[in-house]
Amino acid sequence: MVDDDRLIVTEGLTKVYPRVRALQSLSMTIRRREVFGLLGPNGSGKTTTLRLLLGLLRPTSGRATVGGFECWRQSLEVRRLVSYLQGELRMYGSMTGQGLLELLCDLRDGVGLDRAVAIAERIMKLELGRRVRTYSTGMKQKLALAQVFADPVEILILDEPTSALDPSARATVLELVQEARAQGQTVIFSGHVLAEVEQVADRVAIMRRGRLMHIEDMHARRSLRMLLIRFGPGPEPVIPPELELTERERNGEARLMEHRGELTPLLGWLATAPIADLAIGTEDLRSLYDRFHGPNVPDEEVPS
Amino acid sequence: MRPFWALIRKEVHESRWTLVLSTLALFGLGWLFVYVTSLNEAEIVRQLGSDSGDIGGRIRFLRSLGIEEEPRSVALIMASWNHPFILIVISVWAIGRGSGAVAAEIERGTLDLILSRPVARWVYLTAHICVAVAGLAILGLALMGGAAMALRYNVLRQPPGAWTLLQPAINLAALGLPIYGYTLLASAVDHVRRRPASVGAVLTLAGFIAWVIALIPVLRDTWWRPWLERVSIFKAYNPVELVTKGQTLGVNLAILGSLGAACITLAFLAFALRDLPANG
Numbered sequence: 001m002v003d004d005d006r007l008i009v010t011e012g013l014t015k016v017y018p019r020v021r022a023l024q025s026l027s028m029t030i031r032r033r034e035v036f037g038l039l040g041p042n043g044s045g046k047t048t049t050l051r052l053l054l055g056l057l058r059p060t061s062g063r064a065t066v067g068g069f070e071c072w073r074q075s076l077e078v079r080r081l082v083s084y085l086q087g088e089l090r091m092y093g094s095m096t097g098q099g100l101l102e103l104l105c106d107l108r109d110g111v112g113l114d115r116a117v118a119i120a121e122r123i124m125k126l127e128l129g130r131r132v133r134t135y136s137t138g139m140k141q142k143l144a145l146a147q148v149f150a151d152p153v154e155i156l157i158l159d160e161p162t163s164a165l166d167p168s169a170r171a172t173v174l175e176l177v178q179e180a181r182a183q184g185q186t187v188i189f190s191g192h193v194l195a196e197v198e199q200v201a202d203r204v205a206i207m208r209r210g211r212l213m214h215i216e217d218m219h220a221r222r223s224l225r226m227l228l229i230r231f232g233p234g235p236e237p238v239i240p241p242e243l244e245l246t247e248r249e250r251n252g253e254a255r256l257m258e259h260r261g262e263l264t265p266l267l268g269w270l271a272t273a274p275i276a277d278l279a280i281g282t283e284d285l286r287s288l289y290d291r292f293h294g295p296n297v298p299d300e301e302v303p304s
Numbered sequence: 305m306r307p308f309w310a311l312i313r314k315e316v317h318e319s320r321w322t323l324v325l326s327t328l329a330l331f332g333l334g335w336l337f338v339y340v341t342s343l344n345e346a347e348i349v350r351q352l353g354s355d356s357g358d359i360g361g362r363i364r365f366l367r368s369l370g371i372e373e374e375p376r377s378v379a380l381i382m383a384s385w386n387h388p389f390i391l392i393v394i395s396v397w398a399i400g401r402g403s404g405a406v407a408a409e410i411e412r413g414t415l416d417l418i419l420s421r422p423v424a425r426w427v428y429l430t431a432h433i434c435v436a437v438a439g440l441a442i443l444g445l446a447l448m449g450g451a452a453m454a455l456r457y458n459v460l461r462q463p464p465g466a467w468t469l470l471q472p473a474i475n476l477a478a479l480g481l482p483i484y485g486y487t488l489l490a491s492a493v494d495h496v497r498r499r500p501a502s503v504g505a506v507l508t509l510a511g512f513i514a515w516v517i518a519l520i521p522v523l524r525d526t527w528w529r530p531w532l533e534r535v536s537i538f539k540a541y542n543p544v545e546l547v548t549k550g551q552t553l554g555v556n557l558a559i560l561g562s563l564g565a566a567c568i569t570l571a572f573l574a575f576a577l578r579d580l581p582a583n584g
Contacts, residue, residue, distance in 0.1 A: 047582060051580070051581075056416070056579070056580040058577075076422055076424050079420060079421060079422040079423075080422040084420035086417070087582070088413055088582060088583060089413070090412050090413030090414050090417070090583060091417065092317075092414060092417075094318070103314055104421060106309070106310030107307045107421035107423050108307075108421055108422060109307065109422075
């Protein structure tokens with residue numbers, strides 16, 4: 001294991017199938033103790049990325065390392081560091097919930113069973129004596145989540161972890177994700193529910209058609225202010241660069257600007273500038289996501 | 305070793321009903337064939353006793369049963385160990401386990417559950433192979449066990465000993481190895497169960513048909529018959545010759561074992577190097 005803060009590194013990671021380019025030259029870094037959100041529609045390459053990280057797929061080109069281990073050639077070492085919740089969850093229906101947890105813990109040399117049982121019974125409210133085939137889809141997902149959060153590993157990879165859950169269980173999962181980060185674990189959270197990702201992620205990657213389009217620092221985003229400004233008559237004032245105020249759109253006289261800097265200098269400048277009208281607000285993750293996947297984004301034309 | 309034994313338990317759990325039912329079926333068949341042999345022998349003795357001293361009548365009676373000479377009891381039993389029921393049970397087990405090893409697990413999405421844990425692919429496959437081979441051994445022994453048990457309750461002129469029954473039982477279990485092997489190989493490169501199962505079934509059936517054609521007396525002198533015979537794995541399973549003509553068990557085991565081992569080795573390689581896609 002490396003002491004480097006970079007826990008997961010991909011460099012030009014590419015996966016090509018005979019008729020599909022599933023992932024194209026993905027280069028990114030995931031740091032220790034962060035929750036890394038992975039966003040994108042179906043077929044955008046999220047699950048392919050996760051499977052490449054686990055060593056279930058061999059990259060066509062490029063490389064990926066987890067904890068310093070090369071994901072394909074040292075897959076076993078990688079999987080010692082990782083617990084994975086698969087997106088399309090399937091289980092052995094003839095086993096009981098308890099039996100399945102025992103099997104999965106035994107595959108990790110028997111560690112974590114007590115905690116898995118405790119999470120399943122007390123937090124997820126599952127009856128572990130029942131056969132898995134009698135569980136609903138949501139109950140199966142809860143069982144798998146209990147196992148993932150019980151594993152004493154450095155990295156949790158969650159592929160759509162809340163897709164089959166009721167609202168209260170979703171909230172529980174988000175709490176468990178935050179708890180995992182507080183305990184020093186790194187979490188990759190792949191999902192479609194933007195509000196959930198926004199709530200827990202430290203950084204978010206947005207993917208489209210196998211390409212990484214953008215990585216957003218959610219802490220910076222939470223301090224982002226959107227200003228809709230209409231200047232008064234006369235020449236528009238020059239905006240001092242130290243304000244870190246940048247224009248995103250212009251619509252007639254109205255200018256939509258984003259601000260990520262200190263608030264006091266901005267307020268001081270606004271007080272003196274010839275402004276006819278002003279609205280200040282924030283921007284949620286949806287707005288960012290729609291820049292890459294919104295209905296008005298043509299197939300082959302996406303902003304950088 | 306803990307993951308390995310966990311996988312062994314999982315495989316046993318998954319295949320337990322198939323194994324139990326197949327074992328009972330072969331045990332029952334083993335018993336039945338001894339019982340039938342006992343009845344046949346009783347009929348032979350009754351017929352021969354009624355015209356004792358008439359050698360010509362004895363030979364005519366035996367020929368009416370399709371037999372050239374007065375057979376040993378074990379030969380009569382072994383003639384029935386070639387019955388298609390027995391071969392079907394062994395084949396179903398071998399094809400079922402072989403196709404279930406990789407392709408079926410990918411198809412239903414459960415392979416991710418196992419291989420996202422720190423389990424080497426070769427450990428996974430080894431556990432699967434151990435259970436499949438142990439199952440073949442159990443099935444062979446079940447047939448022998450049924451016969452041995454039936455010998456306690458049925459009278460034969462020359463009841464065979466345990467070793468005499470054990471040899472064809474081992475041979476039968478070994479017959480399953482190449483069937484399991486080529487099905488496993490097909491499974492190791494596929495992601496749906498139906499294809500490796502079909503490959504296993506077609507190859508096995510083709511081998512069986514080739515063997516049956518090669519045995520047809522009127523085709524005995526054709527130039528291609530030896531080739532047809534050689535391509536069939538069923539040539540290496542002839543329980544009657546094994547117990548009557550002293551055909552060596554070792555040769556049969558070597559042929560069947562080598563074929564099975566070669567396919568299994570290729571399956572290991574294919575599985576180690578392949579992508580494991582998500583189900584669906």
